[in-house]
Amino acid sequence: MNDQKLTATIDRILLPDREAIEAAERHLNNLTKPPGSLGKLEDIARQAAGITGELTPDLSTxxxxxxxxxxxxxxxxxxxxxxxxxxxxxxxxxxxxxxxxxxxxxxxxxxxxxxxxxxxxxxxxxxxxxxxxxxxxxxxxxxxxxxxxxxxxxxxxxxxxxxxxxxxxxxxxxxxxxxxxxxxxxxxxxxxxxxxxxxxxxxxxxxxxxxxxxxxxxxxxxxxxxxxxxxxxxxxxxxxxxxxxxxxxxxxxxxxxxxxxxxxxxxxxxxxxxxxxxxxxxxxxxxxxxxxxxxxxxxxxxxxxxxxxxxxxxxxxxxxxxxxxxxxFVDAALLIMREMATFESAGVSQG
The missing domain is CATH 3.40.50.10210 (Nicotinate-nucleotide-dimethylbenzimidazole phosphoribosyltransferase (CobT), large domain)
Structure with a gap:
């Protein structure tokens, strides 16, 4: 019984959602900052999107x-x-x-x-x-x-x-x-x-x-x-x-x-x-x-x-x-995704 449950759990582990990761990348690159300038916070944001399939998941609980x-x-x-x-x-x-x-x-x-x-x-x-x-x-x-x-x-x-x-x-x-x-x-x-x-x-x-x-x-x-x-x-x-x-x-x-x-x-x-x-x-x-x-x-x-x-x-x-x-740090990454202005919304010229 335990062996069956372990096998079933392993089988349910899927690869991260590639489309969500790409959407997070596009959003991060459209925020008012140089691309990649928030370093590991950006890595966390992309990873959270890939894990959950959501751009800004609620991980507060x-x-x-x-x-x-x-x-x-x-x-x-x-x-x-x-x-x-x-x-x-x-x-x-x-x-x-x-x-x-x-x-x-x-x-x-x-x-x-x-x-x-x-x-x-x-x-x-x-x-x-x-x-x-x-x-x-x-x-x-x-x-x-x-x-x-x-x-x-x-x-x-x-x-x-x-x-x-x-x-x-x-x-x-x-x-x-x-x-x-x-x-x-x-x-x-x-x-x-x-x-x-x-x-x-x-x-x-x-x-x-x-x-x-x-x-x-x-x-x-x-x-x-x-x-x-x-x-x-x-x-x-x-x-x-x-x-x-x-x-x-x-x-x-x-x-x-x-x-x-x-x-x-x-x-x-x-x-x-x-x-x-x-x-x-x-x-x-x-x-x-x-x-x-x-x-x-x-x-x-x-x-x-x-x-x-x-x-x-x-x-x-x-x-x-x-x-x-x-x-x-996860909270910080998700707040960046939710609250930081984009170049368009802030009226900032994009390089």
Whole structure:
């Protein structure tokens, strides 16, 4: 059943609307400015038109989807924080006290936290409970999860987007919480982007160089133990990935199938974007790369997906914080399309 839904979702992802992109280009070139002078804002305007098929889509109702899951590889001492922080931070999201909540309020966005794999029993009226299992296994000893569990977590993301779409949400941002998830993301980069492990592994939540070298060794051991198939993104995701990463893969695919923009956050979210791009390259035009994380390897990862970051703020928090900031740039691009005068309406001579 899950396999059928995943296939059906992938089949619904269409190429962007070329006529809408061309119409946006004509409109941008008729505004009172030199062609292309608003740079990435013009790129965003064209992309939004291609995604939605509308010249000036209404994307004012938007959601940040924070997927949460734990990682068995934390047993190897790869993080500066203990695994208990994952459920503690989930409650922080739900009470509105995390950085992503603050920035989402500024951007008039709603935050939804999804338990797809937290290693604890959570209860809260605002929590979206879609738990597939209680955290992944230690990937240095066995596969992080079964392939059917990875697919189930992807479906959890698709279901979440569809549910929110039916409530009127039309733009999404990816967020995550899971102690140890930079380790899993680095492993995905190494396998699916053919990135040297030494370049893929960064300092995560703030470990020192000695711990980073240990983390490199852990990722090596996990890949050697599981031998993920680089030609099979879901096999790789199951063997060395994470449940919340899989959930974000579903968010991206689900948004693309519904012709909604999805703003990709930092290193972990970009690892999910990499997996989604390998499942179907047609998903990439629906993604916007938000920022260049301070995490080592993120630039190479974005290039592997085919994304260009909108901002560079030296951030490395995750949660969806960088993605939420970029809601403002999408708003700016659409306001330019709606409100800026044309040469004809302003009575300005066109060069």
């Amino acid at each position: 938007r959601a940040v989807i924070v997927m949460a899951g734990d990682h068995g590889v934390c047993e190897e001492g790869v993080s500066a924080f203990p695994s208990e922080v994952t459920p503690q931070m989930v409650y922080n999201f739900l009470s509105g006290g995390a950085a992503v909540n603050v920035l989402a309020r500024q951007a008039n966005a709603d935050v939804f936290c999804v338990d797809v794999g937290v290693n604890a029993d959570l209860s809260h009226s605002k929590l979206l409970g879609r738990k597939v299992r209680y955290g992944t296994a230690n990937m240095t000893r066995e596969s992080a999860m079964k392939k059917e569990e990875a697919v189930a977590a992807i479906i959890a993301g698709i279901d979440t987007v569809e549910e929110l779409y039916n409530q009127g949400y039309r733009m999404f941002a990816t967020g995550e919480m899971g102690i140890g998830n930079t380790t899993a993301s680095a492993a995905l980069c190494a396998v699916l982007a053919n990135m040297p492990i030494e370049e893929a592994v960064g300092l995560g939540t703030g470990i020192d160089e000695a711990r980073r070298q240990h983390k490199i060794n852990v990722v090596n051991r996990a890949i050697d133990r599981n031998r993920p198939d680089s030609a099979d993104a879901i096999d790789t995701l199951a063997k060395v990935g994470g449940l919340e990463i899989a959930g974000l893969v579903g968010v991206i695919l689900g948004a693309a199938a519904l012709r909604c923009p999805v703003i990709v956050d930092g290193f972990i979210s970009s690892a999910a974007a990499l997996v989604a791009s390998k499942i179907t390259p047609r998903s990439v035009p629906y993604m916007l790369g938000s920022h260049l994380s301070h995490e080592q390897g993120h630039g190479q990862l974005l290039q592997a997906v085919g994304l260009s970051p909108i901002i560079h703020m030296d951030m490395r928090l995750g949660e969806g914080t960088g993605a939420v900031l970029c809601f403002h």
